[in-house]
Amino acid sequence: MSNKNIDNDRIVSHLYKNAETIAQRVVINDPGKVSYSDKIDNIITSKIFGYPIMLGLLALIFWITIEGANTPSALLSTIFFSFQDILTDWFTAINAPVWLHGVLVLGLYRTVVWVISVMLPPMAIFFPLFTILEDLGYLPRVAFNLDSLFRKAQACGKQSLTMCMGFGCNAAGVVSCRIIDSPREKLIAVLTNNFVPCNGRFPTLIVIGTIFGAGMLAQGYRSFAVAGIITLLILVGVGTTFVVSWLLSKTFLKGETSSLILELPPYRAPKIGSIIYRSIIDRTLFVLRRAIFVAAPAGIVTWILANYYVGDSSILAHTANFLQPFAKIFGLDGYILMAFILGLPANEIVLPILLMSYLSTGFMIEVESLLDLGNILIANGWTWLTAINVMLFSILHWPCGTTLLTILKETGSKKWTLLAFLIPTLTAFTVCFIVTQFVYFLGLS
């Protein structure tokens, strides 16, 4: 009975072949769009070109996003930070207490502004590009291409569609798992959705990738290198998804794989209006609004933690020092780990919190360019190994609060929600541990 799935596949493929033969004999004339769509599909879903095209498109989207987002990001932050100076002047003019200026301007305003200037431009480019692919009808083809891999992991091919949603927002990705009919495969998709970096984590990846990937190539090719790094990281996430899905179906979620029938819709010319509406209103502004709502209080809390002194150092520094030895094993530092923990409500604020923590320790630099940012990080002891670990940790670590709540709602079970927290957490620590110890062992860093 061990070969039953193969037999099922073979039976199905013979049925299809028979249907094809009959159709070819009786359909005398079948012109038009169908064959045109079929011809494209023969290339896009072929065994040879399927994966390279998929990877290429992914890398291209990242490249356009990074290349296009640089200038507007810099512009936005220049504008916002010069306005910060004006705000400071106002506060001084009305003789506001120092702590009020700190909480509202250095805490709230600076974090919110940072989130907007770093996140808005890439989102405003990435989401429309992604929506174009969606509108063209490319995404079902991705599901089709990946189905055989998912089957090997004993999961459902539709999981790739939920992962695509996860690129936007993991909570949305978890909700979209409803399209998977088998409860077992649906749970696998829910539990692994987090391994796709959502839009809240992209900026972290892009920024760190840009700072540390930039050294590799000359100025002109920088964005290629960064796009490559991010594509690689996505592959790490996708690879982890496969491994974890496979492990889950061998342990907690044993069972049969169901076959997948996907109706590949004909290719359509995308509608510009609906793309702009869906990507800007439905996605970009939605995600941005959420980020700001979380970032604002988080900015205040972080500023207070960083400026409230117990003994000779701030609460923030105490906590970071406490976490330091533990974090060190995984190639991170106490501040990074704390930023990830404080970032539980939303991943968007991890990097702002981290920077604020570093800045509050004495380096009061205006962050106007990525180069300044890089200098801050290096001054705080970052190496390329730290950068790699932060990026890996960012992709693999626990889901954000919203996603966890969504998982609780969708599965209706605290047990699965807990598992959805534990699996990525353990994965992130394990991977960072192995990478760090391996590099230490080789004496590379």
Next chain:
Amino acid sequence: MHKECRHKILSEHFGIFAKPNQVIVALAGNPNVGKSTVFNALTGLRQHTGNWPGKTVDNAQGSFSIKDKNFLLIDLPGTYSLFAHTIEEEIARDFICFGQPDVTLIVLDATSLERNLNLALQIMEVTSNIVVCINLIDEARKKKIIIDFPALEAELGVPVVATAARLGIGLKELKNVIYKLASGEIKPTPYRVSYSEEIEQAISQLLPHIDNLDVEKLFAPRWLALRLLDGDENFLKKISLHMDMYYSQRHTWEVELAL
């Protein structure tokens, strides 16, 4: 005995209460092929909607008469294949395999015949009392698709009717053919899907064992052999339970052992 048992299964498992002489017609097809239009065109206002027992899936039944016969048409959920993996597909599959409809009417989309034929071929392995209705021929004409209907009928070995149900085209002919099939005037000999030598060999090895079970009245032996080969255990259990209902004997698992 056989009829009574079918009556019991229809009412208990599928919530279908047919009058004693009513001819039961199952209406199957892929989603979005105009199945409901065909259903409405055939039954008019004499329909009754509800749910399948214990499921949240819509169920529509309607009756119509042709000459001296009264027919009960059961609209099955749209499905791409009989390899069920959704509740809808499971209902459609179970009804076709266990409900023993007198006639199975398969609606196919003329604009994508190849994809639609898969379902038809699969149903043709289960039963031979089939009418194939090629719907949406108006759409196909718009797309300049030309189908050789006599050739298709010859290939499939079952009656084929071309319709555009929305426009009322071909419905008279469809009713005519359903009547002829129900009254035994037409005896279809469905196309037999040819598998690879390996699978065919496995089938012929299984067939003697299946013949011993004496279940031809319920299942086509070749179809049963294929199900044993593809090894969907849940479905096999259902098949076995179904056999038990008819024969009240526990010999059915012998097939499993024979493997």
